Amino acid sequence: xxxxxxxxxxxxxxxxxxxxxxxxxxxxxxxxxxxxxxxxxxxxxxxxxxxxxxxxxxxxxxxxxxxxxxxxxxxxxxxxxxxxxxxxxxxxxxxxxxxxxxxxxxxxxxxxxxxxxxxxxxxxxxxxxxxxxxxxxxxxxxxxxxxxxxxxxxxxxxxxxxxxxxxxxxxxxxxxxxxxxxxxxxxxxxxxxxxxxxxxxxxxxxxxxxxxxxxxxxxxxxxxxxxxxxxxxxxxxxxxxxxxxxxxxxxxxxxxxxxxxxxxxxxxxxxxxxxxxxxxxxxxxxxxxxxxxxxxxxxxxxxxxxxxxxxxxxxxxxxxxxxx
Numbered sequence: 489x490x491x492x493x494x495x496x497x498x499x500x501x502x503x504x505x506x507x508x509x510x511x512x513x514x515x516x517x518x519x520x521x522x523x524x525x526x527x528x529x530x531x532x533x534x535x536x537x538x539x540x541x542x543x544x545x546x547x548x549x550x551x552x553x554x555x556x557x558x559x560x561x562x563x564x565x566x567x568x569x570x571x572x573x574x575x576x577x578x579x580x581x582x583x584x585x586x587x588x589x590x591x592x593x594x595x596x597x598x599x600x601x602x603x604x605x606x607x608x609x610x611x612x613x614x615x616x617x618x619x620x621x622x623x624x625x626x627x628x629x630x631x632x633x634x635x636x637x638x639x640x641x642x643x644x645x646x647x648x649x650x651x652x653x654x655x656x657x658x659x660x661x662x663x664x665x666x667x668x669x670x671x672x673x674x675x676x677x678x679x680x681x682x683x684x685x686x687x688x689x690x691x692x693x694x695x696x697x698x699x700x701x702x703x704x705x706x707x708x709x710x711x712x713x714x715x716x717x718x719x720x721x722x723x724x725x726x727x728x729x730x731x732x733x734x735x736x737x738x739x740x741x742x743x744x745x746x747x748x749x750x751x752x753x754x755x756x757x758x759x760x761x762x763x764x765x766x767x768x769x770x771x772x773x774x775x776x777x778x779x780x781x782x783x784x785x786x787x788x789x790x791x792x793x794x795x796x797x798x799x800x801x802x803x804x805x806x807x808x809x810x811x812x
Contacts, residue, residue, distance in 0.1 A: 513546045516721075517565075518574035519558030521676060521699050522551040525757040526719050526750070529628060530574055533721065533746035540738035547572070558674050562722065566621040571727050577613065577627075577720045581657040585798040586612045589805060590629075591658035592794050593714040593787035596809065599755060602629045602716035608808045612801055613720075623723040625743040628750030631693040631758030632713025636706045638688070640773060644782040653678060653690035656717075661793070662691070665786045675699065682706070693717070694761035703768035710773045711762065714783060721746070 516534070520527050527549065534547030550556075556564050561573040562580060581588030589595065589609050596605035606627060614624050635641050637650075648667030654660040655674065663670035668689065673681045675696055681687045682705040696702075697709060721743065728736060766772045775783070795802050 512544060513548050514571045515555065516547050516549050516572040516574065517555040517561045517570055518549065518551050519553045519556075519561065519576070519674060519676070520551060520574070520719075524551075524699055525695065525753045526574065526628060526630070527551045529746055529750040529753060530721065532749055533626070533742055536742035536745050537739060540742055541735060545735070545738075552676055553674065562620075562622065565722050565724050568724050568726065570724075572625075572721065572723045574719055574721050576655065576717060578656040578658060578717050584616050585794055585802060586616060586805075588656055588658045589794070589798075589802075590718050591656055591715055592790050593662065594784055595787070595791055595794075595806070596715060597713055598632065599629065599716065599751070601809075602718075603751065605805075605809060606718065608805050612805065617722065618725055621725045623725045623728045625721045625723055625739065626747035626750070627718045627720045628747060629716040629718045629754050631695055631754060631761065632711070632716055633691050633693055634709050634711040634713070636690045636692070636697060636702055637708050637710070638706060640708055640771070641710050641779060642776045643778045644786070647689060650689040651685075651687045653681065653687045653692070655692070658790070659691065661790060662786065665789065678702075679705065693758070694765060695757050697770075698761045698764050701768075703765065703770050706770065708771045708773060709762075709765050710775055710779070712775050712780075712783060714787065 516530060518527055518530060530549050534549065538546050555570070556573070558576065559579060561575050564570050565573045578588040578591040581591065586609065590602065590605060596602045606629070610624070610627070617624050635647070639646070641647060644666050650668040651671050652663040652666070652668040653673045654663055654670035655672065660670035671681070671687050673687055675692070678687070678690065678696070678700045694709065694711070697706070723739070728739070762772055791806065795806060798805070
């Protein structure tokens, strides 16, 4: 019997979307480990949603890329293969420069500036995601970034020639400015990538260092807090719009609660993670004046490069961030 595979895929996708609208249990995909504070905050979101809907909606969280690989999650949500997902939005910077605004060094440094950037960035991001069939529910910042190396880093020349982990287009360009070779590696793959020599350095949050047990393959962490990437929890827009107003409001209220809790947990996780790195024998260093000077110069250059791609909307964002 002849089977039209294309028709089967279309029908299957439609059935998944239809089921998602009425189902009591919705799949949520995330690329981050089970114990990560971001993943745990998705569980909290699910608990709030279940409470607010009287148990009508529950979430099944699939962590650690167990359902979809990290780069595939946004498309899976947009096409209705799953109703919800958690993504690192900056990983999609090649689609739109606004998706990577929070990965530009020193555009927003520290939690207060990261929150300010989010308030400015969100309307632009919401508009762009909705054009792709995606509803933004909430966002939570990661702790500030730092360098992981097998030796102390005093200035940027120390990083020249390294094979540096990249997880979005901004970190790829940063590696190039540092004279390093950018190599795309997802968080959960970092330990193997180090052990096999695929990468020899990375710049990421202290929480990522703990999640990957970086003390097994790295000796130094230099805390720059140059930017705060953000995770975004998203939903299929058509699914959201198909729900009654009361259920929509329950989702938005649960999202608001999860966002507030998530930012608080991020601050706690940052402090705890740095302490954990030190407890496991890693040398935790403050950046030298020279390194900060070098890095800020690269940050200024990358903001200018970003503005070339982001146009008038990008200029409006940067002007808003500099208005104080």
